[in-house]
Amino acid sequence: MALQWFPGHMHKALKEIKESLNQVDILIEVLDARIPYSSENPEIAKIRGNTPCLKILNKFDLADPEITARWQAHLESERGVTTITTSSDKPAESRKIMDLVRRICADKEASVKAINAMITGIPNVGKSTLINILAQRTIAKTGNEPAVTKAQQRINLGNGIVLHDTPGVLWPKQENPNSIYRLAASGAVKNTAMEYDDVGFYAADYLIKAYPEVMQRHYKLDELPDTELAFLEAAARKRGAIMTGGRVNLHKICEILLNELQSGKLGRISLETPEMLVQEEIEMAEAAKKKAEDKAKRKQRFKEGSLTPDKKDRKEKRTEKREEQSRRMKKGRR
Structure with missing residues (x-):
């Protein structure tokens, strides 16, 4: 099943993120603690480079805590990545993000310039609510449906941190079919999309x-x-x-x-585990290999043409005739 929902403003937002990322000191990526892998934007990972990254596993109160701990260990195995869990029902815990940002950017904090942090996240992951908690005032518009934030904005959080907010961005091509279902099951895409x-x-x-x-x-x-x-x-x-x-x-x-x-009426549920990811990556690699092989076969068939044995024989005779004519012409010119 294909996910047919990538509004035009998301194309623009992703382009702006790419252009602005080299101007920030730290990238903050808000993930859904129930689906850390499926809610992680692969486009962001491609362009992050050496920029430190703080991954926030939000909606922790809805996720299986034991599985979330395994995800934190898995994510922090990547160079430059730190994780923290948050939920909207514990704002005091969320404000620890400020201290963590200052610790990660300790060198920058010693200077007179503010720490520039860019915050990203897929639609409906709770990013706007988190921003309002950090700012301790209503800055970002919130809503129960995806894609409320439509444009970038700069927010001075005080204490030397400036936050660059970005719209919730999905990505145009979903490689893992399981992730499409998980995104929909968690409410990350509009009901009309699937x-x-x-x-x-x-x-x-x-x-x-x-x-x-x-x-x-x-x-x-x-x-x-x-x-x-x-x-x-x-x-x-x-x-x-x-x-x-x-x-x-x-x-x-x-x-x-x-x-x-x-x-959350079912209790604390996680929809994926690091172990599932390993198996699914193997399956995706196999599918990609088969797709490449099928493409090569189609290309070869197109090159050879769809010929019956009779047509193939006539084509070979025409080729031999043209080659013979070419040899006679070359011989005549001598």
């Missing part, structure tokens, strides 16, 4: 395997079904998602599941 049913089935399949006890208890099931379809049907009956004639309303139960996942 089919609820597709995302709901993906989320149900993952959740009954990763959090079986949670799903059985939350939906009050006597036993947990083995497949996502059977689970959704059982959950629909428990929640009254039934259409005329007694048929299960799969669209409705998928909507219920995703809303309860995104709001």
Whole structure:
């Protein structure tokens, strides 16, 4: 399934980020603690260079804490990366970011110039709410739907730190198909960009395997079904998602599941682990190799032409005839 949502302002924002990154002292990337890999913009990683990076795992209160700790260790294995967890219900913890920025940029803090920090993050990751906490006043517009911030702005946080806010940016090409579903399941893209049913089935399949006890208890099931379809049907009956004639309303139960996942009603859930990433990168590499091989074969077929044995024979005879004519002409000129 392809994600068809990359508004024009995101193209502009990504270009502006690339142009401004060499003017900042530190990059702050806000990630969704439930999907640190899928919410990490690969375009930013390509252009970051040696700029120190503070990765904030926001919405920590919604994520599985044990898995989040594993993600922090995984992310900090990359050179120049520091991590911290935050959530909107603990503003005092979020303000520790200021101290961390000053520690990372200790050399710059000793000078008379302000520390310039650029903050980035995908839509609906909680970046604007975090900025308002840091500024201790309403600076950035917030909202429950993605892509509220549309343009860059400079915010003086005081104490020698200037924050360069950027719009929430996705990227035009999603390499990992699993990440597309996770972004949608977490609410990072608008509901109109993808089919609820597709995302709901993906989320149900993952959740009954990763959090079986949670799903059985939350939906009050006597036993947990083995497949996502059977689970959704059982959950629909428990929640009254039934259409005329007694048929299960799969669209409705998928909507219920995703809303309860995104709001935290299911509990602290993480949708990916570092170990899953390793396997998926292997699968992506294999898929990319196959795609390249298929492309090479198509190119070769195009070069040779779609010839039946009879057409191929006639083509070879025409080629031989032209070569013979060419030899006679060269011989005549001598």
